[in-house]
Amino acid sequence: MRALHTAATGMAAQELNVQVISNNIANLRTTGFKKQTAAFQDLIYEHVRRVGAQSSDQGTILPVGVDIGGGVKTVGTPRSMTQGTxxxxxxxxxxxxxxxxxxxxxxxxxxxxxxxxxxxxxxxxxxxxxxxxxxxxxxxxxxxxxxxxxxxxxxxxxxxxxxxxxxxxxxxxxxxxxxxxxxxxxxxxxxxxxxxxxxxxxxxxxxxxxxxxxxxxxxxQANIDVVSEMSDLIAAQRAYEMNAKVISAADQMMQSTSNGAVPLR
Structure with a gap:
């Protein structure tokens, strides 16, 4: 099931996000330290029905398509070079x-x-x-x-x-x-x-x-806002948990499908 792989990419992305946040918090008292953030992009899509495609011989155009995303990827951990106190x-x-x-x-x-x-x-x-x-x-x-x-x-x-x-x-x-x-x-x-x-x-x-x-x-001093980092940490943790629940739900759906399959004769 595609959802397993998609949710796995989400968990990997949030794990890296937590690593970045933890490094920021660890360097809270490091002189001249500049904070980092994790930046993400969506992965390639499977276009089941392409938006804008012709849907009839009369030239009717599809106003919307069916696009199934492949998940998320990390594209960088940009560093904020703003002035510290x-x-x-x-x-x-x-x-x-x-x-x-x-x-x-x-x-x-x-x-x-x-x-x-x-x-x-x-x-x-x-x-x-x-x-x-x-x-x-x-x-x-x-x-x-x-x-x-x-x-x-x-x-x-x-x-x-x-x-x-x-x-x-x-x-x-x-x-x-x-x-x-x-x-x-x-x-x-x-x-x-x-x-x-x-x-x-x-x-x-x-x-x-x-x-x-x-x-x-x-x-x-380091240009880190502790309140912001803690808020980002909680958000990353919740996103990780939700992706884990997607994997659990997909597993249960696959199990139900397997248990309900008609045996071959």
Whole structure:
């Protein structure tokens, strides 16, 4: 019976939907995390009677047809790149982006990855790095015994050197943006990788040309609405249960047909 296969595709789709929602909820407190949603499309149809077909020699046209659907398929898990809420931390090297940009990170293999996670630290050489020890680009090195670290909205880094009263500019943190942010590929560790869908990275200066500005001593929270996620989870669960009931009903119908069949002589 066709309904068994159709309902099975519905159960598989809702299982994936629950996986996506569970990942969103699991990353509720992940800095810079961007939520995903599951997107679905209907499968190919069997056209038993095609709408618009000629139904008589006089040219009568069928106003409606008989189309039997094959179920549902998952076509993607698009990521929402909307702005998350900024939260103050009090740490001088914590940075949040208010706008469209990404921090550019140099990986050990010489490639670049991109992140919205501004939880930065200093390594043993005074360089600004991520939690995994990868260098923020351009490389910023904070002199030993420097104090009064400030990072303005444009990303200019200033410190007060020993024996001086005026602050000294020691570098500028840049930002990178993409034509299609949703086309970036997540690779874990709060990092994204460019793809043909995202377009080429465009390096620039914060607080100019739509790159967004930097907020020192702040971090961007995940852009997740807990109430919405819980509502979606309940809806996915109910859809899964209804598809399971369709399979049960189809099985009972097949059983009734089998039990009521006339034995061959």
């Amino acid at each position: 900024l939260s103050q931390t009090g740490n001088d090297l914590d940075l949040a982006i208010s706008g469209d940009g990404f921090f550019k990170i140099l990986m050990p293999d010489g490639t670049y990855q991109y992140t919205r996670d501004g939880t930065f630290q200093m390594d043993n050489q005074g360089r600004v790095v991520t939690a995994q020890g990868n260098l923020l680009q351009p490389t910023i090195t904070i002199p030993q015994n420097a104090s009064g670290l400030t990072i303005n909205a444009q990303g200019q880094v200033s410190v007060t050197l020993p024996g001086q009263t005026a602050s000294t500019n020691i570098g500028q943190i840049g930002l990178t943006r993409f034509i299609n942010k949703a086309g970036l590929m997540p690779i874990g560790d709060n990092l994204f990788q460019e793809t043909p869908a995202s377009g080429q990275p465009q390096d620039g200066t914060a607080n100019t040309d739509g790159y967004g500005d930097m907020q020192q001593s702040n971090l961007e």
